[in-house]
Amino acid sequence: MNNTSILILGAGELGMPVIQNIAKKAKNYNNVTVTVLLRETTINTEDTNKKKNIMELKEWGVELLPGDLSALSSELIAIFKNYDTIISCTGYGSGAGGFQLKLANAVLNAGVKRYFPWQFGVDFEVIGRGSAQDLFDEQLDVRELLRSQSATKWVIISTGMFTSYLFEPFFGILDLKNKSINAIGGWDTAVTLTTPDDIGRLTAEIFFTEPPIENEIVYIAGDTITYGQLADIAELLSGQKYNRTLSDMTEITNDLKNDPTNFVKKYRSIFGAGRGVSWPLEKTFNFQNGIQTTSAAQWAKDNIDWKSFNK
Structure with missing residues (x-):
């Protein structure tokens, strides 16, 4: 896992613990860099809470990269191609109607080696298409897209509800x-319930597992x-x-x-x-690896x- 460049998208309720834990574990390896993509207005914010987050990111040794995920796909591809791995912690708040697919396509077109898409949540395939939550159909589209190719390895982490x-x-x-x-x-x-802190810890454990986890759905649970x-x-x-x-x-x-x-x-x-x-605890990565949640x-x-x- 040495000599790896990681780009994390988003630094919200889930993004912050994911970034913190990835950055902490990255220090055990040689030449593993962690960068977070944030809007320029967020990086230079005067908002007290956001300012605190920016200070924490800097303390963790994370690089801050100004950028906007609502930019054209060509602009995202130009950013993404500089990184080996992308972890998306964008949430649904970034917009529905093709946003997750746009990100996934940009990741694939940029030739990124490994992708952790925003799929932190329920088991979309068991729920199936046409459910009450229309956002879920796009999550299934992203899975189909990732499975349709072999150049980019992917990892999906199912967490249940916060x-x-x-x-x-x-x-x-x-x-x-x-x-x-x-x-x-x-x-x-x-x-099934998991705290953002546990998701952050377990995402880092899953990320750095050797041999690398590839093209798998990994279940976790608090x-x-x-x-x-x-x-x-x-x-x-x-x-x-x-x-x-x-x-x-x-x-x-x-x-x-x-x-x-x-x-x-x-x-x-x-x-x-x-x-x-929901899924039984016995099925989870944390249970099977003796990690307390x-x-x-x-x-x-x-x-x-x-x-x-x-x-």
Whole structure:
């Protein structure tokens, strides 16, 4: 893994821990460089939080390259061809409608040796085409494109949902204030969860594994739990009884029909259906390599002030 140039796209909620862990492990090798592509406005920002991120990137020994992923494909190819590996941490926020395919095509046309596309999430192939979340079809297009060629080796990392999302009010499952939980699909419906920090650590481990992992989908997980187990965790940590309600798939489907462009309702439909959104821990890279990850219960214990909701 020596003499390798790595370009990472994006430095957000997932990008920062990926960059930190890749940069840290890169120091164990000879002539491994880590560069992050950021908008020039971000590099020269006056925003306090973004400034803090830029300072951290510099402290980690990462090079900052000004560039915009919304540029023409020819401009992206000119940038990408200078790197051996590209890791995309762009997220969906960079835009739908061909954005992921544009990146993948630019990577292939630039002759990049290895590509980690933005596929951190669910098992798109099990979910299949035409799902409630229309962004997923493009993820399948990217997979088909990568499989249709052999010059660029690729690695897809399936992570499930960010652990914190399950505890966020916007997702409409756990209501800490009113001590209630609304299961979607069924109480035995399972979801795989991983924290961004664990994804960052494991991405670095997967990246530097010898012999190199190539043309594979690698599954990782912090935890896989059912909505019933989530309710048990909330009751155990709060010491309070939670009111349990169930939204079955009929209700969830009707909700989406009445509000078809609602991003959260699309995701509730996917995670309520329960297909392709969970896998057993035994199947994961971290389990098979004895790497500890953060469970849902541990995350909730460390990050939620349960006493404040018991007043």
